[in-house]
Amino acid sequence: MEELEGRGVIVRSVDEVRILAAASVLLIGHIIHTDLSDTIRRIDSDGAECVEIRVSMPEVGKPSTAMLTIAARSEEELAEAIDKLKEVCSEKGIEVIEPLDEEFV
Amino acid sequence: MIRIGVVGFGTVGQGFVELLAARKSVVEKLVGEFRIVFVADSKSSISGNFSISEAIEMKRRNGRLRDDRTAMELIREEDFDVLVECSVTKLDGGDGLRYIREALKKGCHVVTSNKGPLVAAYDELMKLASQHGVELMYEATVGGATPVIRLARKYLAACTIERISGVLNGTCNYILSRMEEEGLPYERVLSEARELGIAEADPSYDVEGIDAAAKLVILANTVGIRARYEDVERKGISSITPEAFRIAAEKGYTIRLIAEASRKRLIVAPRLVRKSHPLSLRGTMNAVVFNTAEAGSIAVAGRGAGKYETASAMISDLVDIYAG
Numbered sequence: 001m002e003e004l005e006g007r008g009v010i011v012r013s014v015d016e017v018r019i020l021a022a023a024s025v026l027l028i029g030h031i032i033h034t035d036l037s038d039t040i041r042r043i044d045s046d047g048a049e050c051v052e053i054r055v056s057m058p059e060v061g062k063p064s065t066a067m068l069t070i071a072a073r074s075e076e077e078l079a080e081a082i083d084k085l086k087e088v089c090s091e092k093g094i095e096v097i098e099p100l101d102e103e104f105v
Numbered sequence: 106m107i108r109i110g111v112v113g114f115g116t117v118g119q120g121f122v123e124l125l126a127a128r129k130s131v132v133e134k135l136v137g138e139f140r141i142v143f144v145a146d147s148k149s150s151i152s153g154n155f156s157i158s159e160a161i162e163m164k165r166r167n168g169r170l171r172d173d174r175t176a177m178e179l180i181r182e183e184d185f186d187v188l189v190e191c192s193v194t195k196l197d198g199g200d201g202l203r204y205i206r207e208a209l210k211k212g213c214h215v216v217t218s219n220k221g222p223l224v225a226a227y228d229e230l231m232k233l234a235s236q237h238g239v240e241l242m243y244e245a246t247v248g249g250a251t252p253v254i255r256l257a258r259k260y261l262a263a264c265t266i267e268r269i270s271g272v273l274n275g276t277c278n279y280i281l282s283r284m285e286e287e288g289l290p291y292e293r294v295l296s297e298a299r300e301l302g303i304a305e306a307d308p309s310y311d312v313e314g315i316d317a318a319a320k321l322v323i324l325a326n327t328v329g330i331r332a333r334y335e336d337v338e339r340k341g342i343s344s345i346t347p348e349a350f351r352i353a354a355e356k357g358y359t360i361r362l363i364a365e366a367s368r369k370r371l372i373v374a375p376r377l378v379r380k381s382h383p384l385s386l387r388g389t390m391n392a393v394v395f396n397t398a399e400a401g402s403i404a405v406a407g408r409g410a411g412k413y414e415t416a417s418a419m420i421s422d423l424v425d426i427y428a429g
Contacts, residue, residue, distance in 0.1 A: 024377065026353055026377055028344055028346060028349055054352055054355065056348045056351065056352055058346075063346060064348075065348040065349045065352050067353065069356075097349070097353075097360060097374075097375050097376060098374070098377065099358070099377040100270060100363060100376050100377065100382065
């Protein structure tokens with residue numbers, strides 16, 4: 001590390017675990033017509049991001065369904081991202097179906 | 106001799122007296138001799154010398170009982186040891202709340218299937234029962250025949266219950282599991298549920314999560330989480346689509362109406378549930394999972410409603426009062 005830095009290399013982070021928590025959330029409503037990319041952009045942050053999306057649009061004019069998988073560096077940041085998603089979806093009239101918090105153990 | 110007064114003589118009240126008569130010898134071995142000393146519904150009553158079969162026949166034939174004395178008059182004037190209260194649920198407590206208050210003040214035990222009084226005045230009623238040295242039992246209010254309340258109050262008494270989650274409404278669970286299995290839209294399954302008598306003509310009490318929220322309030326208070334009905338965040342099931350089930354299944358999930366209580370949150374809403382989870386139930390079943398600090402997760406499941414299912418829960422309360 002010292003050798004790298006001595007050669008002018010800036011070490012931004014080492015052994016950083018980028019993703020520690022992830023959850024899938026289901027959205028039902030006019031997801032595309034209310035600007036899906038805006039919805040995703042607003043939940044993406046330094047600590048959390050949407051890593052997968054699956055959308056179904058059964059009929060024109062009918063509600064669509066999407067499953068979003070959000071990954072984050074910590075449980076707290078995941079919870080924050082889901083809260084933000086709920087806020088954005090509430091504005092857009094989209095229903096958010098959250099997962100049960102944990103598996104049965 | 107245990108003297109029992111019954112108030113509310115619809116499906117639940119009749120189920121209680123029928124099952125009690127059918128199981129008389131077994132119950133008497135546990136609690137000793139008992140007798141039903143009065144029965145009242147909202148318009149009429151019967152007391153003194155009467156038989157249960159006579160009361161049931163009268164109600165079926167005439168839609169009412171023999172006398173005009175009101176339930177409140179009977180509670181105030183008759184000598185009895187236990188009030189079995191099966192009035193229709195009203196979330197403000199309704200008449201059932203007044204009957205229960207009166208019986209407890211008189212020093213009588215109460216067994217109820219009525220959610221309303223417990224939702225409206227849980228603390229007040231439990232305090233009243235304690236002040237008068239009597240029991241207020243309500244197993245039948247949550248989970249029907251499934252021993253949810255007794256599990257929480259008695260068998261998990263040594264545990265810190267951190268969270269409760271449950272499928273508490275059989276009608277919603279039937280609709281959602283049929284949508285999942287058949288790929289049918291909500292409206293079509295709702296109409297099928299109405300035809301089968303699983304959903305009411307006005308299904309809003311079930312499908313908007315009102316019934317599940319009332320049960321959640323009772324369950325939360327039972328485990329020491331102070332909860333009022335208005336504290337419950339509530340969403341119904343009418344916006345769920347067949348596509349939602351299909352997409353959820355790709356990730357191993359189904360969708361169920363889940364009631365969840367913790368110190369952070371009281372919520373009734375459709376949730377993604379892993380297909381391997383105990384709350385991923387089919388049909389009209391109910392289930393509850395208790396997450397405890399000391400004993401991990403404990404689940405119980407069974408029939409959430411029905412005439413004899415509810416009656417069996419009320420009789421178990423009676424046995425618990427007298428035989429511990």
